[in-house]
Amino acid sequence: MARRSGVFAGGVAALLMVAGVGAGTAGGAGTAAEAMIFAGNGADNFAPNPVHIKPGDSVRFVFDNPTMPHNVKSTSPNWSVDTDQIPNHPDLVQTFTAEGEYTFLCEVHAGTMYGTIIVSNTSPTVTPTTSPTQSPTASPTASPTVSATASPTATPVTPAATAVPTAVVPTPAPSSTPSDTKRPTVSSVKLTAVTHGVKARFKLSERSTVKVTVKRGSKTLKSVTSTQAAGTRTVTAKGSKVTRGKVTVEIRATDAAGNTSAQTKRSVSIRR
């Protein structure tokens, strides 16, 4: 049997109401509306599925395939539809007045092409066939955006780390360097000849690196460098090259800041 259109428990009056509303128009309370189901449009299925309508609303099956045969056959006992399995199937409009779930399939593609019409007063109002995809997507997007914006606020805390380098910069408090321009002094020098060397006793004004050099003419016989604290110090410079005869001893001190004392030069005679 081939029923192109039918009204279930609704009568002619309901059908006229639907026609007056027009396809795709969502109805308010007490107003009938029409939902569309695309049959075999791009794929062998019914879309959307399921479809939610209110009692009194109708469903329009829209076929758009000139070569592939499709049909609509009810598979739940609460309604009865069985259209021809033909290409270019004409639209099928059905109106539902009683709440319930109405199932159906295409007999040509029973494995993939089936659906359910849910008629309920509590289910969402019929929306134009294109919008069912919109409404589910709209609400979820709203809440994630809130939480997403919340977390970035935590991230700015990290910039606090940037403050650390700023603290490091002033640290070069080598304010000691510019302030210490005072040169160390070597005074009260007393030289004593020892075997193959010279013992130098002197007074140092500040902690310095002291270099004691034993020379004969311009030739260095022995050189000793050591760090000495301020005060009276003794440095012995001994070496095999320091032989009998007159030698010159040079003493020079350099403090931590790099200030160098004037050079002290004394002569002493090595006896053995």
Ligand SMILES: [Cu+2]
């Ligand atoms: Cu089909």
